[in-house]
Amino acid sequence: MPEKIEALAATGDPAVVPLLEALAEGNLYFRKSDNFVFLTKASGSNLSLVDPVSGETVGEEAKGALSKIKVNNNLRRTIRSLLGGLTLLSPDRTVRLSAADAVLKSPSAENLGLLETAIAKETDTVVRMRMETARAVSILGSDRIIDEKRQAIEMISDKIGGRDAAGILMGASATIDPALKADLDAAISRIESTQQLWDMTQNVWYGLSLGSVLLLAAIGLAITFGVMGIINMAHGEMVMLGAYSTFVVQDIIRSNAPNLFDWSLAIALPVAFLVTAIVGLAIERGVIRFLYGRPLETLLATWGISLILQQAIRSIFGPTNQEVGNPSWMSGSFPLGGMTITWNRMWIVAFSLSVFFALLFLMKKSAFGLQMRAVTQNRRMASSMGIRTPWVDAFTFALGSGIAGIAGVALSQIDNVSPNLGQSYIIDSFMVVVFGGVGNLWGTFVGALSLGILNKFLEPTVGAVLGKILVLVLIILFIQKRPRGLFALKGRAIEA
Missing domain, CATH: 2.30.30 (SH3 type barrels.)
Incomplete structure (x- = not known):
């Protein structure tokens, strides 16, 4: 019976597939x-x-x-293996690719003949490469000559790479010919060295990803803290309001226009900016403008406002997390060499950079940006030159709050949307601003990315909690040496 089944499979005719499937299934x-x-x-x-x-x-x-034609378990396993090889000859590219992946995961010397037949007929470059890799893995467990096995080890090392290749080669080390032991060990060592570099690169990417989140959360705080000297403890709640604005927009779209769901974030961005900018303007006009020059009272007032906003959100939406979905273009991941990059993180990094450079352009090239910088450097001189400093303060606070709101849109894609969302980022945001230099956008940029990367390199070694403590200690020590941060603002009033 096994010989007849193998003879049928050796024909390579896809019409044999239903026959063998029926035999295996009884x-x-x-x-x-x-x-x-x-x-x-x-x-x-x-x-x-x-x-x-x-x-x-x-x-x-x-x-x-x-x-019934009866089969035992051994014969059933043989049939499954031969079926994997037979589908290598399917006219459907997807089926051939899946078959090559199946053989790669469960290599068998019996499939070598069909693999070589399929490789000879294959015209698709991607499928052919996958088949050749599957052939190399199958050769390791076969009785082929040593030179072929040596070439197979090189192909597994070069084409598969990473932990999968190391696992395959380590699994083969127990049964491999002693003459190939040196080649096998060298290939495993080479793979591990390469993987260490990729792991380091992955940590840098994670750090940049975390840094981009910190940049989004801190960039609005940087301009309000720098221009107005306000310690705004309600800044995290602006982020939270932006995330809830995203939830409301998505909820409306789900109920009324589900076909627009992939556009939900694009719609939520201006909504979140306007909502949080209006709330920020109301806070500045209603409370903060009466407290300039009194930092302790401002800190206590904004802390009280943050508690009010949190409780208001709990009363409206409840204390539990709210579901905010990922559009299709932000779902999934893709491999890049020996690392994996998720689409949502990649888009957040790109979005953070876009917001940063847009704000930089506003500060450097617009009349409002010029007035803002003038007030930052010398408030009295700016006022004597006709700049309405109270309104600059008000619109700066609104702008900072609006940016925090669009940060909330981005954070809703990677974090839980709850009334406590902002509390997770407010301390880190202040650390970024102080470390980079109060009111300096480039300082905020460098500070956010530096702290993000440092966190991700410390976490695997000392843990997440102790890593944050060490970062805080390092910032305190740094501020002792450079009280104005990495990039200190310059101006007569500041230096005085």
């Missing part, structure tokens, strides 16, 4: 009267007969008129 019968073989399907108390060559239904028979 659906292959022969008719007792003439020994004709049929694929069968249940049809009431009878069995419907299907011609194994044409695939056409040719009638029905009582179960007693037929006899």
Whole structure:
């Protein structure tokens, strides 16, 4: 029986696939009267007969008129292995690619002949490369000559790479020919060295990803702290309001226009900016403008406002996390060498950079940016030159709050949307601003990315909590040496 099955599979004819599948599943019968073989399907108390060559239904028979062709577990495993090889010859590219992946995961020396036949016929570059890799893995467990196995080790090391390749080669080390031990060890060592570099690169990426989140959360705080000297403890709640604005927009879209869901974040961005900018303007006009020059009272007032906003959100939306979905273009991930990059993180990094450079352009090239910088450097001189400093303060606070709101839109894609969302980022945001230099955008940029990368390199060694403590200690020590941060603002009033 095994020889006949292997002979059928060796033909490479895709028409053999249904026959072998039926045999493995116990659906292959022969008719007792003439020994004709049929694929069968249940049809009431009878069995419907299907011609194994044409695939056409040719009638029905009582179960007693037929006899099942029985197979044991060993034969069933052989059939499964041969089926994986047979689908390598399918006319469908997706089926061939899946078959190559299946052989790669469960290599078998029996599939080598079919793999080589399929490789010779394959015209698609991607599928061919996958088949050649599967062939190399299968060769390691075969009785092929040493030179072929040596070439297979090199291909596994070069084409698969990473932990998967190291696992395959380590698994083969117990049964490999002693003459190949040195080649195997060298390949494993090379893979591990390369993987260490990729792991370091992955940590840098994680650090940049975390840094971009910190940049989004801190950039609005940097301009309000720098221009107005306000310690705004409600800044985290602006981030939280932006995230809830995203939730509301998505909820409305789900109910009324589900086909627009992929555009939900684009719609949520201006909504979140306007909502939080208006709330920020109201806070500045209603509370903060009466407290300039009194930093302790400002800190206490904004802390009280943050508690009010948190409780208001709890009363409206409840204390539990709210679901904010990922649009299709932010879902999933893609490999890049020996690391994996998720689409949502990549888009957040790109979005953070876009916000940063847009704000930088506003500060450097617009009349409002010029007035803002003038007030930052010398408030009294700016006022004497006709700049309405109270309104600059008000619109600066609104702008900072609006930027925090669009930060909330981004954070809703990677964090839980809850009334406490802002509390997770407010301390880190202040650390970024102080470390980079109060009111300096480039300082905020460098500070956010530096702290993000430092955190991600410390976490694997000392843990997340102790890593944050060490970062805080390092910032305190740094501020002792440079009280104005990395990039200190310059101006007569500041230096005085």
